[in-house]
Amino acid sequence: MKRIFSIITASSLFLIACEKDVSSQYNPSASADLSVEFDHIAGGQNVLLGTTSYTNAAGESFTIDMLKYFVSNIKLTKTDGSEYVVPQDSSYFLVDESVSGANKIKLKVPEGEYKNISFVLGVDSLRNTMDISQRTGVLDPAGTAAGMYWSWNSGYIFFKMEGTSPQAPVDGTGNRKYRYHIGGFGGYSTPMFNNIKTITIDLTASGIAKIKTGRTPNIHLMVDVLKVLNGTTNVSIAANPTVMVSPYSVNIANNYVSMFSHDHTEN
Amino acid sequence: MLRKHWIVLALMVTGVYACHKETMDIFAGFQKPANFPEPVYHFTTNPVTKDGFELGRKLFYDPLLSRNNTISCGSCHIQTSAFTHHGHDVSHGIDDRLGSRNSPAIMNLAWNPALMWDGGIFDLDLQPIAPVTNHVEMDETMENVLTKLKNSSVYPALFQRAFGSDEITTAKALKALSQFMLMCVSSNSKYDKVKRNENETFTADEQAGYQLVTQKCSPCHKEPLFTDNSFRNNGIAIGANDDKGRYMVTVTAGDEYKFKVPSLRNVELTAPYMHDGRFYTLDAVLDHYSSHIQQTPNLDPLLSAGIPLSAAEKTQIIAFLKTLTDREFTSNRLLSEQ
Missing domain, CATH: 1.10.760.10 (Cytochrome c-like domain)
Known part of the structure; x- marks a missing residue:
């Protein structure tokens, strides 16, 4: 009995110690690592570029050969409600399924427990109109942004998805391709459609992020690209094989805001 | 007598030459003509300097901006035709591929709030990316242009002179080109x-x-x-x-x-x-x-x-x-x- 009591006491002490270890040792003035993973799926399947066929709500079969998009202007909210905004100059990322490691973005964030993350899918209008000297890193038109920038109609492409579909009409190159290049920051001098989307994800249900020096927490998001085509508008590849600077792009952007969900957090 | 004639002649030639040099060859920076309004270009983020202008001029006339090093900006923007492609309804770019629009004049661009026939480009600094990367114009990537400039035997020193560092970036190359184009002011008709x-x-x-x-x-x-x-x-x-x-x-x-x-x-x-x-x-x-x-x-x-x-x-x-x-x-x- 005494022995059991001792064990219980020891266990309790251990539990208390554990809790204390997690809650009391955050140093809000120190920054630590946080990664956010964009895990691409198509319904119940993993996305494999070029090799696998998927089916949309319109019953059309398609492959995904290219999938990339900008993630920017990241904000995190602590469990106490305070907000951390990732500094502008280190808050632009290009998620690219074809590049190893480019589906995970890495941040430095003040230690603490975070219940919410939000980001812009695309590039904000201010950066779209900024001086060329402010367009470095992934925003450099001579670098990774080369395929994500409209030179003839100044502005970044926010989201790019391309592939083939037997239902797509034969294009000028003799292929049955679909091409979705979605951008549009609202127009420079003439108001135009605005496809800048802010995505907010609550982490409470599937695991808050505990950010602390020496740890490498990872917010694991599932990104269901079927939702690019299926949603408020069920996009038919046969009817809309090419969507770029056109009002129809608004439908695709309105669909893809729903493609992100929080799966879990590896703390 | 003969000798005096020679001296007079020599003085006259020198005078003419000096005049010519003064009006044509001396870099005086960007100057707003007296009868023009204020320019709209953002000179605060790209002041025109002699070295920046000269670098921009070299880039403007350099075919290395094109995929196979055959087409320069100056190919379709010819000075004697006010920097247009005289005699061409639409221009022929790389491999003689034809575009769909007439080459516009590079002239008084400091007063131009939007470039191209459709106004699609709202900043002169962003303009050169369009012809460089256009499939029927220069068909090159900006990345390759920068690589070629970095590997050149002359450009790093010219960037050093113009911008105080031999690091070659997208922004510097584009700003140098802007400096040249801004100087293309036509105000003496x-x-x-x-x-x-x-x-x-x-x-x-x-x-x-x-x-x-x-x-x-x-x-x-x-x-x-x-x-x-x-x-x-x-x-x-x-x-x-x-x-x-x-x-x-x-x-x-x-x-x-x-x-x-x-x-x-x-x-x-x-x-x-x-x-x-x-x-x-x-x-x-x-x-x-x-x-x-x-x-x-x-x-x-x-x-x-x-x-x-x-x-x-x-x-x-x-x-x-x-x-x-x-x-x-x-x-x-x-x-x-x-």
Whole structure:
């Protein structure tokens, strides 16, 4: 009995110690690592570029050969409600399924427990109109942004998805391709459609992020690209094989805001 | 006696040479002509310097900006034609591929709030990316251009001189090109000299033509830049390629078939005319406005009845338009390939 009591006491002490270890040792003035993973799926399947066929709500079969998009202007909210905004100059990322490691973005964030993350899918209008000297890193038109920038109609492409579909009409190159290049920051001098989307994800249900020096927490998001085509508008590849600077792009952007969900957090 | 003649002659030659050097070859920085409004370009983030301008000039005339090192900016923007591609309705770029629009003048761009026939580019610094990467123009990537510049034996030193560091970046290359283009100011035509009271007067025909242009061609071709920088459908027939112009940029109903109002400066030298170079002479342009306006969607209301002109009036207008020719600009050694 005494022995059991001792064990219980020891266990309790251990539990208390554990809790204390997690809650009391955050140093809000120190920054630590946080990664956010964009895990691409198509319904119940993993996305494999070029090799696998998927089916949309319109019953059309398609492959995904290219999938990339900008993630920017990241904000995190602590469990106490305070907000951390990732500094502008280190808050632009290009998620690219074809590049190893480019589906995970890495941040430095003040230690603490975070219940919410939000980001812009695309590039904000201010950066779209900024001086060329402010367009470095992934925003450099001579670098990774080369395929994500409209030179003839100044502005970044926010989201790019391309592939083939037997239902797509034969294009000028003799292929049955679909091409979705979605951008549009609202127009420079003439108001135009605005496809800048802010995505907010609550982490409470599937695991808050505990950010602390020496740890490498990872917010694991599932990104269901079927939702690019299926949603408020069920996009038919046969009817809309090419969507770029056109009002129809608004439908695709309105669909893809729903493609992100929080799966879990590896703390 | 003979010797004295020689000295006089030598002095005269030196004087002429010195004069020539003073007006043509000395870099004086960007200067706003007295009869021009304030420029719209953001000089605060890119002040024009001699070294920056010279680097930009070298880049402008360098074919390394194209995929196979055959086409430079200067290939389709020829100084003697006010930096247009004289005689070409649309330009031929790399591998003789044809574009769909007429090469516009590189002239007075510091006063130009939006570039290209459709105004799709709103910052001069971003402009060169379009022709460099366009499949039918230079068909190159900006990344390759930077690699070629970095591997060159001369450019790192020129970037060092212009920007204080031999690091070659997208921003520096584009800003140097802007510095060259900003210096392409045309403000010394006969018209300018008349307006500035610089010992020039219009002939009777030119004066009559000036009155006609003021009455009938403004507000679109507004003084002193002879454009209001607006986008308008001027009633030319829709092209076979159905180029919708401004609409392709704004995707806004009501912008179909609108194109930028080009300046009339140096118009004598920049044939052919319109966004697709369909008119080869100024007579053809005036005949269009007087007799051939097409009632197409979004036709500018100012042109709904055309601009009736008699043969004499057309002659007078053309006489005036020729006073907008600026030979100092088109022969300025400072702006030529060195």
